[in-house]
Amino acid sequence: MILTTKRKEALKDNCGVFGIFAPGEDVAKIAYFALHSLQHRGQEGAGITVSDGKVLRSIKRQGLVTSVFDEATLRTLKGFIAIGHNRYSTTGGNTVENVQPIIISRQGQTLAIAHNGNLINSDKLALKLKRINRLSTSDTEILAFIIFNDEYKTWPQKILNSMSRFKGAYSIIGCTKKEMFAFRDPWGFRPLSIGKINGYFVLSSETCAFDTIGAEYLRDVEPGEVVFIDEKGMQSTGKIRVKNQSFCLFEYVYLARPDSIINGKLVHKARQTSGELLAQQNPVKADLVVAIPDSGTSAALGYSRASGIPFGEILIKNRYIGRTFISPDQRLREQGVKIKFNPMKQFVRGKRIIVVDDSIVRGTTMKQIVEVLRDAGALKIHLRICSPPIRWPCFFGVDTPERRSLIAVDKTIEEIKKFIACDSLEYLSLGDLIKASGQPKDQLCTACFSGKYPMPVDLNFKKNIFEKIY
Numbered sequence: 001m002i003l004t005t006k007r008k009e010a011l012k013d014n015c016g017v018f019g020i021f022a023p024g025e026d027v028a029k030i031a032y033f034a035l036h037s038l039q040h041r042g043q044e045g046a047g048i049t050v051s052d053g054k055v056l057r058s059i060k061r062q063g064l065v066t067s068v069f070d071e072a073t074l075r076t077l078k079g080f081i082a083i084g085h086n087r088y089s090t091t092g093g094n095t096v097e098n099v100q101p102i103i104i105s106r107q108g109q110t111l112a113i114a115h116n117g118n119l120i121n122s123d124k125l126a127l128k129l130k131r132i133n134r135l136s137t138s139d140t141e142i143l144a145f146i147i148f149n150d151e152y153k154t155w156p157q158k159i160l161n162s163m164s165r166f167k168g169a170y171s172i173i174g175c176t177k178k179e180m181f182a183f184r185d186p187w188g189f190r191p192l193s194i195g196k197i198n199g200y201f202v203l204s205s206e207t208c209a210f211d212t213i214g215a216e217y218l219r220d221v222e223p224g225e226v227v228f229i230d231e232k233g234m235q236s237t238g239k240i241r242v243k244n245q246s247f248c249l250f251e252y253v254y255l256a257r258p259d260s261i262i263n264g265k266l267v268h269k270a271r272q273t274s275g276e277l278l279a280q281q282n283p284v285k286a287d288l289v290v291a292i293p294d295s296g297t298s299a300a301l302g303y304s305r306a307s308g309i310p311f312g313e314i315l316i317k318n319r320y321i322g323r324t325f326i327s328p329d330q331r332l333r334e335q336g337v338k339i340k341f342n343p344m345k346q347f348v349r350g351k352r353i354i355v356v357d358d359s360i361v362r363g364t365t366m367k368q369i370v371e372v373l374r375d376a377g378a379l380k381i382h383l384r385i386c387s388p389p390i391r392w393p394c395f396f397g398v399d400t401p402e403r404r405s406l407i408a409v410d411k412t413i414e415e416i417k418k419f420i421a422c423d424s425l426e427y428l429s430l431g432d433l434i435k436a437s438g439q440p441k442d443q444l445c446t447a448c449f450s451g452k453y454p455m456p457v458d459l460n461f462k463k464n465i466f467e468k469i470y
Contacts, residue, residue, distance in 0.1 A: 014190060014255065014397035015100075015116040016041030016086040018209055019173040021180045021229045022200035028077035030197070030213050031084040035065045037212040038205055040257055041116070042086030045099035049112045051177050052079035056110050060085075060099040081175045085114035088399055097136045101174070102144050110177055111148050111155075115140040116190050116205055117169030117397040120457055125165065143170065156237035159183055159226050163240050167455060169248075169396035171221070173203050179230040187246040187454055188223030189396045189445060191262050194234070201229045206260040217261065246445035246454035250398065252437045253387045254358040258298050265438045268298045274386040274428055274436035275302025275356060282426035283307060284354060284382045288347075292357040292369065293317045299386040300356035307354075314348050315341045315369070341369060349377030359387045360416065361400070363407035367420045374421075383422040388430045388449040389413070395457045396445065403459065 016038030020027050031048050046068045047060025057077055061068045065086065085100035101114040115138075119125070122139035129145050146165060150158035155176060169189035173182050182203045184192050195202045197215035204210060207217045221227060224240040248255070251262055258268035275298070289311045291300035304311035318340050353373065360366055370381055389408030393400040403409055407416055417425040430449050434441050447453045 014041060014118075014169075014399075015088055015114075016205045016209075017084070017114040017116050017171065017173045017192075017203070018205070019081075019083040019114070019175065019180050019182065019203040020197070020200065021081050022198065022202075023080040023231070025080075025198065025200065026074075027079060027082035028074045030202075031082040032065065032069050032074055034202075034204060034209040034213050035084045035086055037209045037257075038086050039065055041205060041255070042088040045087040045096070046085065047087075047099050047101055047114075048077060048082055048084040049101040049103060049114075049175070050077040050079035051081040051112075051175055053178055056103060056105070056112055056175075056177065058101065058103055058112070060101065062096050062099060081178075081180050083112060083114050083173050083175050083180065098138045098140075100138075100140055102136065102138070102141045104141075104144050104148050106148070109148070111144060111174065112176075113140055113144040113147075113172060113174040115143065116171040116192075117185065118395060119143060119166055119170065120168040120395050120455070120461065121166070122168075143172075144174075155179070155181065156226060156228055160238040160240065163224070163226075171205065179228055181226065181228045182221050183226040184221045184223055186224035186240050186243045187445075188242075188443075189246055189248050191247075191251065191256070191260075192221040193261075194218045194221060194227070201234050203229075206256055206262070208257045208260040211259065220263070244454060245443040246396075247439065247443060248394075248396065248398070249433065249437060249439075249444045249446050250359075250387075250394070250448060253433070254295050255398070258294075263439055270436050270438060271298035271358075271386065272302035272305075273438075274433060275299035275304075276306040277302075277432040277436055278356075278384050278386055278426070278428045279303040279306035281429065281432060282384060284384075284424060284426075286352040286354045286380065286382055288312045288314070288351050289354045289356060290314050292341075292355065296355075296357040296386070299358065303354065303356050303384060309354065312347060314344050314353070314373075316344065317341055341372060343372055343376040345376045348373060350379050351377075352380040352382070353378050354382045354384055355422075356384050356386065358385070359390055360385055360407060360420075361390055362405055363416060363419055366422075370420050370422050381422045382424045383417075383420065383426075385425070385427045387433055388427050389416075390448050392448050392451045392453075393459070394448050395453070395461060396447075398448075400448070 018034040045062045046065045049058040101112045103112045119139040147162045152158045170185045171190040171192040195210040195215040224242045226238045252270045256267045289304040291297040391408045
């Protein structure tokens, strides 16, 4: 039985996926370190599936990568293919049944899938699987069954034919017993990269994982493309018609690691440029520019350079406490901020401070940080946000609160300033954020800022929809 859970939702990352095809290498251990570098993309659960050519073995549980795996468990995962997944739930609740990779084994065939994204038509697709005994409540299992049951004979044909039925975001890494594959939705919502290590191919949500394991970044999986990797090498086996490309602009703001290259752009550079533009757009007199570590650091450095105001580190982050929005209870979330950031009072007292951060979702976290800085003796606190106000939920792989919970929906910037209790508040304009990303405007999804979705969406969609059905 699947347990139904209801909780207040806050903005969360999407998922992280990784894959390696490397006969003779310790693929499970390589996948482990890659997933560790992708931990920022998902902290609810982790899993690795390995194939030795005959059997797929898998370990997956709720928790961080370091709590799910150890030397002993990794030694049980022997093979030449490994795919891994870090999860944040977007469709399907935070339960062990929904931890990936998803594995389907029927009629002598086996398929494993790791998914970053969210299908907005998963409820309709699920209606075609009434006679299927589903084990999870995620859209990933639905996607896997649609592919598995496709009328075509070969896996490349099955995947290519099934992709036209999927609506939404999906960057997928998967495997059978003898081959690894990857494919990406034709809108290109989420990143997916190809690399090489010791002559073998690797796949990852972000290039930072390649740096961790010593792999070389080759290129991205193109929107709509399917690639297969086996003992003969890598082959692009097909591509569906590319829609209007809609890469998630928020990847540059917050989701991706600053040392990753996304669409040819170093994320750190994009964030630094956003800080520079924000300083030019919204200057203010102050003694110090500071960041909310870690996502605001690159932008704060840019703001400092453009404004000529020194950058300083005054908030020390306890890195062994998870991101504050992980706590399901609002009271715990507020307490989490206080134990996560500790101000160095001797550098704060009597200073006019510019605090740079990536975004404001509910406003709860920032309100607590401003309070902490006030208590530490800050004279003035000027808040600068390196993205526009978030007014719309995401349906393409980022778990956001209901729209009514987004502070910018029913509050003006002045009202948000009063709620947070800072001395001034300014946001980066959408135009300047797009400029900082270095990407063409018509190839980006800006829905969370603009409300302009690349395709029709159901604003009443709930992530736990299948808990109510199954």
